[in-house]
Amino acid sequence: PAHAAPSADDAHPVLTNAAAISGLGAQTEGYPLFTAELTRMRKSVDAAMKAGIDVPVPKDPGGGATHEQHKRNYMALYGAGMLYRITGDKRYADFARDMLLAYAKLYPGLGPHPAAANEAAGRLFWQSLNDSVWLVYGIQGYDAVRDALPPQDRKMIDEQVFRRMATFLSTGSPKVFDRIHNHATWANAGVGMTGYVLRDQDLVDKALKGLDKSGKAGFLRQLDLLFSPDGYYAEGPYYQRYALQPFVIFAAAIDANEPQRRIFEYRDAVVLKAIRTSIQSTYGGYFFPFNDAMPDKSLKTEELYQAVAIGYAKTHDPALLSIAQWQGRTVLTPQGLEVARALAAGKAKPFPFTSLLLRDGPDGNDGGIAVLRDGPGTKDQVLVAKNTAQGMGHGHFDRLNWILYDNGRAIVTDYGAARFLNIEAKDGGRYLPENESWAKQTVAHNTLVVDETSQFGANWKSATATPHQLWFSGDGQIRGSIAEMAGAYPGVTFRRALVQLSVKGAKSPLVLDLLRVNGSKAARYDLPLHYAGHLIDTGFALKSNVTTRPVLGQANGYQHLWVDATGTPAPDNGVVTWIEDGRFYSYRVATPGVTMVLGESGANDPRFNLRREPFILQRLDGARDAAFVSLLEPHGRYDAAAETTTGSESAVRSFTHRREGDVDVLTIGWRNAAATVVAIAEDTDPAHAHTLVLNGKAQSWKGPVGRFEMPKPEGKSR
């Protein structure tokens, strides 16, 4: 049932429909996912209760003892609240009360955190973001036990803990609270939910519409500006995951308390889109590691347990159940119970992982992420082209970057963030200096670098120009993305076509990569490719640095690259092959006049802050207009158990490129003497037709990309 507006001295739970889980006790046994969660939470909260209340004076940065204790406390508080509701066991309410009374003693006397760095200082934590997270968890736990507390305790906790926190995080932190940013979302959510629990509509209104209640800031404005019409979050998948939690939890609380707002229908149901888009932005359950991202983040996180449960409760979409099944987890809320019930009833359907274009920008006009999936399976190849806007302060200078997953692995990689989350010895778990000097720089990505500098001079505030997604095709024989970027480098426009080419007999598709540059003056153009695997062979001779290993450059990320070898391929031997998890990958280039550099990250790294990962770099010197032409071919299999190798040789015999009028013609000659021609027209209008003479015969196609199978080698047509 929807909740009626509560009176001021009413103390019953308001954030969720608590009645749905009240006193469930042993009734959960038919829903194993929920029961497992209950057992896990009991174990964890019982241990916290046994350890006793510990509310230390804040002292340590991320990963330190007081930091971790306050994190454990909000988790325990949240858990105790849920457990009290589900089991009716008063000990859980007493524990939450005792802990909150300890906070009521500590909190009012706190000033800025002693370990505060350059970001907004918190009181319990080194940054106020963590304080907001504390409030989001804490207020949920408190809401669940509040009606079990004597009025004087309730008053003390209301005023000395939650109202003070909400005040500090709202009017006390205007710069954070009124931002359009995920830190603000956490603050808005914590403050707004506190408003519902304290029956204080003023706090709720500020959370929804900003401190001045004008709607220029606050939760609703963030829903307008931080998500694209496709539910893509401005900072990218990693932060989408992180940001999602306050969005979905606060939305659920708004829905419970002010159903008339129809918050889940707001802006064409953007909250629900955001949940699905988060899931689409993964491979094997792991988020695409664009921008400041930790590569070990998967759907198995608290944020997504909440999002899946809330999304399922709202939509009853059975595809979300299969995600919960993969997660093997849910949450101890009425929504989590619904998920567990439906799973137990066998209602799960596979999640429809698919190719899609996720537009970026509030209006969907700032480029986007093009996801090309060879299939919905966890081992199917996925190519992702990152043609988005900057993504604010956590954005990387990586316009027209791409990554590739194949055979269940990341093959063409993005470094993600230079950070050891929560590891105190690594700068307290914060972003490391190498995040600026390496991870964000253009050369750390698989995209064009001009004159050894980064896009926009690596200044994100001036990185306002965005790519144009000119074409996208997600299925059929011609799958690909064409995008163009101007303004990242003065006087330089570059356009990239990435085509995922399914070929009969090949275990997974080949990837064609055509990157054209138009510059206003001669420059050095570099196109790096960061890959995972062990180098097996090169088709061209190498000049190797075997006894001293130099760095590639002096700045803009180049100082972090060791050079192992360089080489100058002839037209017919520009190939590098590596192996990853038993599969071979041949990277073939048809870039005229190119020099190849092979090396590894990790130079200028006296504190061992970087992972050491290999790269290949195509270099063109003194070029103005140029085309980088590359082909990546997965092939073969080495089976360690059976000691057999199949297809270690590439199926490609030749790879050439020519330009005819405004059409780029890329020809893959196969070992069996047949050939595949891919023609890419300058004109990207999907309705326009083009013609080309191949082997003496005129061939036509519509839209920018045409594909033609030739039974025998294709000769020059003129």
Added chain:
Amino acid sequence: PAHAAPSADDAHPVLTNAAAISGLGAQTEGYPLFTAELTRMRKSVDAAMKAGIDVPVPKDPGGGATHEQHKRNYMALYGAGMLYRITGDKRYADFARDMLLAYAKLYPGLGPHPAAANEAAGRLFWQSLNDSVWLVYGIQGYDAVRDALPPQDRKMIDEQVFRRMATFLSTGSPKVFDRIHNHATWANAGVGMTGYVLRDQDLVDKALKGLDKSGKAGFLRQLDLLFSPDGYYAEGPYYQRYALQPFVIFAAAIDANEPQRRIFEYRDAVVLKAIRTSIQSTYGGYFFPFNDAMPDKSLKTEELYQAVAIGYAKTHDPALLSIAQWQGRTVLTPQGLEVARALAAGKAKPFPFTSLLLRDGPDGNDGGIAVLRDGPGTKDQVLVAKNTAQGMGHGHFDRLNWILYDNGRAIVTDYGAARFLNIEAKDGGRYLPENESWAKQTVAHNTLVVDETSQFGANWKSATATPHQLWFSGDGQIRGSIAEMAGAYPGVTFRRALVQLSVKGAKSPLVLDLLRVNGSKAARYDLPLHYAGHLIDTGFALKSNVTTRPVLGQANGYQHLWVDATGTPAPDNGVVTWIEDGRFYSYRVATPGVTMVLGESGANDPRFNLRREPFILQRLDGARDAAFVSLLEPHGRYDAAAETTTGSESAVRSFTHRREGDVDVLTIGWRNAAATVVAIAEDTDPAHAHTLVLNGKAQSWKGPVGRFEMPKPEGKSR
């Protein structure tokens, strides 16, 4: 039933009790493991039949097309034989016949293989070893179909294929056949089984006792010399796995044809011991990668499917069933059927993985491998001290080396072999030059290097001196190994004590490492530690090579080591911490006057033949007598999903070493102010008692190692 001696024109199967599986057909359905195997084999053989007979003229080296085809052929032949027996489907017998008739045409005309390298040339393959493997598989397949063939085909195949092969591999290859070596075992097994099938006792006798039938060579002599009394194989676990197959298969064939030989009881049941010892030589199912070993080799290989099935059929030990369960595979033989039946009946019991000393050498006097297990689980810590003899040509110069597994991972590592098995672009899959220049060298291991040279000058033929295993204790509070080595370096004796120290509250044990050196003159002593993980922090200052990376030395493996940094720890800060899979490892040294070198393998590697892996090296210059004193402490946990870190700080406050008389006293001071003292006496007699005054109180213990818990820090006792 045991098989009666067959008459010469009898053609029924003799290698196994074929009646047990004859015409089973759908009866296997209650035994899922066998049924799955049947399905798999049908799929594979049916595909081979569909592809048609392809018996090419031998041309390519390992990994090449003709190599792989002949491998596929012997697998198909074996499979067709088993399938014919089980299903009674004549098409399988016809396919085997047709293929063998093609071999009967090809084989007689073959000379030495055109791609033969420096090893003994085969005819079908580049080395005769592969020909022997072909024969072992081929004769089993042939035995199964022989009674279905017309006499003239049988005669043709008997004479033109099998007798010729057996002749070539025995009298035609005396140097291989009469060796004491796994290559000879394959030859002996193939020839001996061919003897049984052709009813030719002369071939059998040669296989058992050598070409001159004196017993100085042949299968029985190999059982005497290649295995220790504990069933440890001279070349180490990787080759033990490989070698096991001909031993167990030929043993089963001998048992079937000459039960009076009691082959499974031979030499105190050494064949059965060898099977169990192979399994004990694994972690998480993967073999300890000592000597020339590929680290990706697990129990999931054909050799071990055969060994487990044959071992189970002979002993009915239910622990072997749990191994079959983990393998998820078995073989299509009567023995495999027994395994599948017993598994289906729920008879499996956990395999008793345990601490043990596996002695090396025919008499068990050539040192051994000391395995210290913290428990039988797949994530329990395992320390392995390698105190064995050389292990012939595939042996590494690694006396008193050690490795460590923890938390399911290899933590202190052995490089294994420099080789890309079956990958043609890497020297045809053969051992690479770096196997000599790096992988075998002492510095590639975690043991003492004197004056930047390898043990025995890296000459295996002169590497006859073996370690003395002075003490071993596999369970209780004091688990450890003490071994001593003399003769690896002129004038140098070194002794190493490794103690696995379980500590209350710690998730897994700490490892104490005391390596004492006594030399006849001043020298440079290096003690490398190769580890897996990402470096987090050092307690001492580093001098780093950030813009050019030099190599550590010029030869003996040193040329393959890049130097990232060096440092000189003070007595209280000699600690390096890394993280692997969310767990921290602190390596603490109390070696007086030590210089630390941090770096990575991969220098002088123009063909990218090496993996790049980090190392720490302790260096003492100008020393004569010295002690390397180290402590490795696993601690804490970073949980990426929950974003929590626990115990990232070491529990150790101090680590000191002193010598009192003939006792080394190592003291670990804990952060809670208590201390643990480990005393290691020079006298390793387990019956002798020792006394030490600690904190003013006399403490006694028996055997070399004593352990004492001190409630407060232990002061110098004098």
